[in-house]
Amino acid sequence: MSLNIAKFGGTSVANIDAMRSCAKIVIGNPATRMVVVSAAAGVTNHLVQLANEELTSEQVNELIAKVESIEFAILVGLQSPPHVTVKLNELLSILRDLAFHEELLHRPDLKDDLLSLGERMSSLLFAELLCQMGHSAENFDARKVIKTDNEFGQAEPDIAQIALQADKLVRPELERVVLVTQGFIGSDEQDNTTTLGRGGSDYTAALLAEALDAATCEIWTDVIGVYTTDPRITDKAKPLPELSFEEAAEMATFGAKVLHPATMVPAVRKNIRVFVGSSREPEKGGTWIAKDCKVEPHYRALTRRKEQVLVTVKTPSMLYASGFLQQVFEILARHHLSVDLVTTSEIAVSLTIDNPPNSVRARLNRETIEELKEISEVKVEEGYDLVTVVGNNMHSAAGVSSHIFAAIKDYNLRLICYGANPHNISFLVRESDSTEIIKLLHRELFEQEPLQSHHANHG
Numbered sequence: 001m002s003l004n005i006a007k008f009g010g011t012s013v014a015n016i017d018a019m020r021s022c023a024k025i026v027i028g029n030p031a032t033r034m035v036v037v038s039a040a041a042g043v044t045n046h047l048v049q050l051a052n053e054e055l056t057s058e059q060v061n062e063l064i065a066k067v068e069s070i071e072f073a074i075l076v077g078l079q080s081p082p083h084v085t086v087k088l089n090e091l092l093s094i095l096r097d098l099a100f101h102e103e104l105l106h107r108p109d110l111k112d113d114l115l116s117l118g119e120r121m122s123s124l125l126f127a128e129l130l131c132q133m134g135h136s137a138e139n140f141d142a143r144k145v146i147k148t149d150n151e152f153g154q155a156e157p158d159i160a161q162i163a164l165q166a167d168k169l170v171r172p173e174l175e176r177v178v179l180v181t182q183g184f185i186g187s188d189e190q191d192n193t194t195t196l197g198r199g200g201s202d203y204t205a206a207l208l209a210e211a212l213d214a215a216t217c218e219i220w221t222d223v224i225g226v227y228t229t230d231p232r233i234t235d236k237a238k239p240l241p242e243l244s245f246e247e248a249a250e251m252a253t254f255g256a257k258v259l260h261p262a263t264m265v266p267a268v269r270k271n272i273r274v275f276v277g278s279s280r281e282p283e284k285g286g287t288w289i290a291k292d293c294k295v296e297p298h299y300r301a302l303t304r305r306k307e308q309v310l311v312t313v314k315t316p317s318m319l320y321a322s323g324f325l326q327q328v329f330e331i332l333a334r335h336h337l338s339v340d341l342v343t344t345s346e347i348a349v350s351l352t353i354d355n356p357p358n359s360v361r362a363r364l365n366r367e368t369i370e371e372l373k374e375i376s377e378v379k380v381e382e383g384y385d386l387v388t389v390v391g392n393n394m395h396s397a398a399g400v401s402s403h404i405f406a407a408i409k410d411y412n413l414r415l416i417c418y419g420a421n422p423h424n425i426s427f428l429v430r431e432s433d434s435t436e437i438i439k440l441l442h443r444e445l446f447e448q449e450p451l452q453s454h455h456a457n458h459g
């Protein structure tokens with residue numbers, strides 16, 4: 001039988017009732033032999049606070065108590081079986097030790113150890129729930145298989161090692177039992193715990209699906225699929241029955257939180273179909289993401305990435321000079337900054353950097369700015385959001401740009417990226433304008449059926 005990997009996100013495993021819906025989904029599909037769970041909703045945020053903030057003992061204790069109350073509520077829902085209670089208490093005692101560790105704030109390895117605990121607790125509890133519902137299940141430590149480099153907080157998976165370990169440790173077990181493992185976490189060569197970056201459980205599921213040659217990978221979350229835009233921005237957003245790999249990858253990269261940006265990479269490599277649906281309402285179906293789609297409309301979705309920083313570096317010496325851009329990018333790369341949009345003129349280059357405050361990714365800091373200042377004038381502007389239209393052949397179809405830009409003509413677009421990629425058009429807008437811009441564009445591109453097909457005819 002073909003194999004399915006099912007991943008359940010934080011809201012899906014937030015409490016015992018939510019977990020029960022997930023367990024029914026697992027039991028209902030005999031192809032699901034491996035389950036990936038995130039930490040219960042809210043837990044990773046508490047752990048991130050513990051790992052990153054200077055806190056008083058009282059504040060540390062308060063955060064630990066919040067985590068405990070989430071986990072204990074689930075444990076009570078399971079009737080507190082002694083063997084699970086013992087294991088949960090062990091994990092909570094590791095949490096306490098790490099939270100009070102003197103070097104925590106300066107040791108990325110300890111931070112990742114701490115961050116891993118949310119998934120380690122939820123997987124323990126979910127495996128027990130499956131057993132109690134009569135399904136043969138075991139908790140499995142993802143760190144044995146998800147081998148990574150030692151870039152703590154944003155570790156890079158080692159695909160060959162993962163395939164090797166999955167073959168050795170997971171594949172032989174799948175006939176016997178359903179393995180319940182942790183998303184988001186892995187381990188480096190020295191077996192130190194690492195994490196794949198916030199939201200990384202989707203990525204874990206896709207990596208395991210790849211390593212185990214699964215036919216499908218299901219991402220069960222709190223929405224009934226991928227929508228035309230974040231349903232929290234407008235209630236007019238509609239769920240999409242299908243998406244291509246390219247479209248989904250663009251959406252994930254440009255801010256559709258429903259999928260971690262790297263999720264599609266393993267799926268594309270092995271042509272694995274990915275499903276996104278709601279664990280609360282599985283009967284409502286969801287989005288199937290596959291290599292090819294029945295229709296490839298010009299406009300598929302709108303995404304937003306918040307808290308972008310615009311950096312402009314300017315030097316008269318760029319005129320006729322070669323190598324300036326290289327110098328700029330070299331400095332940014334050395335500081336692990338990832339650049340999204342770039343525009344250049346004869347003497348200046350403007351670029352955007354993703355800079356959300358709670359991200360584990362590198363942020364633009366004073367040191368980087370000082371280095372850039374050694375070679376140029378530097379201007380840093382904050383308070384921007386990146387809005388992206390995702391679709392197909394947008395760079396070559398007549399009328400696309402006028403259609404989009406006419407709809408938002410009253411707004412100032414600070415930077416536009418159009419034409420580099422057939423699947424997206426991105427622009428940087430003031431944070432305060434982005435919701436209205438998305439609503440306007442949504443109305444124009446997705447709420448007026450005849451217009452959409454009219455433009456498709458021009459393609």
Ligand SMILES: Nc1ncnc2c1ncn2[C@@H]1O[C@H](COP(=O)(O)OP(=O)(O)O)[C@@H](O)[C@H]1O
Pocket residue numbers: 008009010011012038199220221222223225226227228229230231232255256257258259301
């Ligand atoms: N285009 C989109 N389609 C669906 N959901 C989206 C989209 N863009 C953003 N989201 C948000 O993603 C959320 C689900 O992602 P997330 O909170 O990470 O779930 P989980 O905890 O299950 O991993 C949804 O509640 C929704 O608000």
Ligand SMILES: N[C@@H](CC(=O)OP(=O)(O)O)C(=O)O
Pocket residue numbers: 008009010011038039044045118183184197198199200201202
């Ligand atoms: N628990 C981790 C990993 C994750 O993927 O969570 P979720 O599936 O709830 O987005 C986080 O919050 O970042």
